[in-house]
Amino acid sequence: MNPISILPTGIIQQHNTEDTANNRQRLAKKIAKLATQGARLIVLQELHDSLYFCQTEDVNAYQLATPIPGDITRFYSKTAKENGAVLVTSLFEERLPGLYHNTAVVFDSDGSIAGKYRKMHIPDDPSYYEKFYFTPGDLSFEPINTSIGRLGVMVCWDQWYPEAARIMALKGASMLIYPTAIGYEPQDTPEEQQRQRDAWITIQRSHAIANGLPVVSVNRTGFEASPDEKASGIRFWGSSFVAGPQGEILYQAPTDEETEAVVNIDLSRTKQVRQWWPFLRDRRIDEFEPLTRRCCKN
């Protein structure tokens, strides 16, 4: 693995429909376009092949799940190879009938599966009923080795946990990557919507700062109605972004438009920034045992 300094990173923020074949074909076209523009790493949004089906608990949605490897991974494997780019995908994994995960699969530029990450933190809130569908991951927080570096890939809800980001950094991740599906509750006030989106950006920037690493976060965009007529659907807030190792925003997509972009990430800044801000030097690990507890109150 040769160390890369400047890594052209492609991100695809898409508005999905219920036509999964079409969603996938549109992604393949955009991947080809970004590769032509020089992208060596391309990151897709969470569960990018379908609608965000977790707005309700519906056993029919399991039809969307795929074995790994399977036809879907063969499709993305071919796409990665044809475009010579490392590809971070997010799939609904059928591990066994009745056992499902929310799984990021990373394809290397030769089309091989470099590794997978099973979402560790599973949310469950109104409109995000993920605990119904996904068993929490059992592959730990383990960066995935690729030809362009050791990628700290996680998924959505993981992004709210500084512990997860730190472990990826301690295990030698060269960057953090979060495929995501998050949006506004249409009935919230504009102020509350703004606070939530701002908190989402802030917490991920803070992982860059605390760990001196770039962060890539790719979210979906557009409105998806809920199958439950009493629920008001989700307006996904887009805002996919790339931050450098001081948390500085290098690129940010609009909230409400499909977007593809290539962002140059200077991986050599990690070492510089960590020398200026030597946070890893001073961690009080002798006093961090409480982090492995649920709570310190009985």
Add this chain to the structure above:
Amino acid sequence: MNPISILPTGIIQQHNTEDTANNRQRLAKKIAKLATQGARLIVLQELHDSLYFCQTEDVNAYQLATPIPGDITRFYSKTAKENGAVLVTSLFEERLPGLYHNTAVVFDSDGSIAGKYRKMHIPDDPSYYEKFYFTPGDLSFEPINTSIGRLGVMVCWDQWYPEAARIMALKGASMLIYPTAIGYEPQDTPEEQQRQRDAWITIQRSHAIANGLPVVSVNRTGFEASPDEKASGIRFWGSSFVAGPQGEILYQAPTDEETEAVVNIDLSRTKQVRQWWPFLRDRRIDEFEPLTRRCCKN
């Protein structure tokens, strides 16, 4: 302890000189002013009695250290009692001759010492030679019980560590409080200065978000020359702020002016926000053991 909903919180951002008696008298006046305005909690900046003496390694600076309790704590004890406010101070503690800490002392509104916190993470960078002066704290990350709540008091460099904030939250802190001394290196570019200040705000807002807690951070302001003629001094960037439990900024002081302010913090929002964003519910503690390691690479 009656649960308080709205907590009027005073912060004092001061420009210090080498006249410690005058620094202290000015603080006492401002404390009285804020108490008159209703403040029930008042937070001072880091090492608020003196210049930031850690710009060089100088044994003469030990003259500034104080035993706890001692004349200095008696002064602040009296000040807290006279004003009926809980007071968070930041002192240079002489524990034994030859053994010193950077210690936050919290006075309850009756003048008693509610508790102390010895800075756990000690920085050491050009112009911030703290490892020369301060032994790392040995009181763990332990919130301090007061008549207005259980305060998660830490000091400056601690603010860069999500682990520390999390432990305070798991131990039942009602808010996080950081007396601070941080500023621009005058020779850095304006862009670099802005990135640093922005990172400092962002990482602390992220502790509010991750833990659903208000954060109060109080920094000094103004330029302090270095005793070392080759060094260029520090322009402390002020920007003291209060964030709510979604990381939303409730108040922010200017960069370059002395400021006193009373900010109303709604402590009842913590429970609401944690119910909306139940991050504490889902922490993967079964996989957090690596956090207690220096690094996962040999």
